[in-house]
Amino acid sequence: MKKIRIMLLMLILVVLIVGCGQQDTGTGVEDGKVLGVVMPNATHGFLGESIQHAEAATKLYAEEYGFEYQFLTSAESSEQNNQLDTLINQNVDAIVLWPHNGDEVRSGAQNVMDAGIPLIVYDRLIDGFEPTMEVMGDNFTIGEETGEYLNQYFANELAAGEVHILEFKGDNSTVPQQRSDGLKRTAHENIVIVQEFSTGWQRATAQEQMETFLTASSVEEIEAIKAIFTHDDEVVLGVLDAIMDYNGPAQLDIRLATGVGGRRENLDTFKPIKEGYAIDQVTYLFSPTMVRDAVEYGAKILNGESFSGLYLIDTMKIDESNEVEFRGSDIYKIRYESDL
CATH class of the missing domain: 3.40.50.2300 (Response regulator)
Known part of the structure; x- marks a missing residue:
């Protein structure tokens, strides 16, 4: 009888340990899930900044949600199609795609959807094609x-x-x-x-x-x-x-x-160009930080959330009348004052 009581106590202890180990934190992705992020390459300009923000966001959400990832860039559409096929063969669980050109990566994108992998298309859309979700500036x-x-x-x-x-x-x-x-x-x-x-x-x-x-x-x-x-x-x-x-x-x-x-380099020219050449300037906000939204949706899909349709990111007018105010905005600070 004593041995039976000891065995029962041990069994209860094992159940409690397993139960604690499986406690739901609310933000954990199942072990082994992988997010693929596929973008054009660049070393400067808007796309160069966007790559930095996309990679930083991918690392951030991978740590927060607990998934693995592959971050891939390419020089042309044919290479991008090959990357998509590679990710399909690796059975990744979701893909964020910034196409070089929508028509030229249509076949690769269709292969992703045919494989049953959620696909988020960012910025440059693919005409006549319906991915899981589209994220873009307006x-x-x-x-x-x-x-x-x-x-x-x-x-x-x-x-x-x-x-x-x-x-x-x-x-x-x-x-x-x-x-x-x-x-x-x-x-x-x-x-x-x-x-x-x-x-x-x-x-x-x-x-x-x-x-x-x-x-x-x-x-x-x-x-x-x-x-x-x-x-x-x-x-x-x-x-x-x-x-x-x-x-x-x-x-x-x-x-x-x-x-x-809405680049700082352009805002810096507003006053001297006006004074020297009598040319006014206006720019419309389209920040490289927006790509973080697309990556975040990919992370949330891995975490079990569902999305569909088109998500448009708002713009705003920036000219001489509100330039100073814009420089104090959160989106400006994230772009130019954050460590990514």
């Missing part, structure tokens, strides 16, 4: 608000006739297309886009394109340009570089340059 609204800003800024001129502008896009992905579509929806019918350029999101390319326009166009055509509509803050700086270097016969009458990003 590009269409950025275009709409830029159109409205142009309407207000040139209200007097538009009442009298046409206002000619140049457009500097980033690439042929859905991002610039949405921004262009948004602008066309709200811009006054007298706002005329004289020429469009595709910059590859590069400051030097934008500078060369603007220099070519200034040297190859007639004086009349150059002097008719009143504003520059760009899709990226680095691109704005390239255009401004060309304007500052111009010494041709035309009297430049460019009064406004618009961008996207």
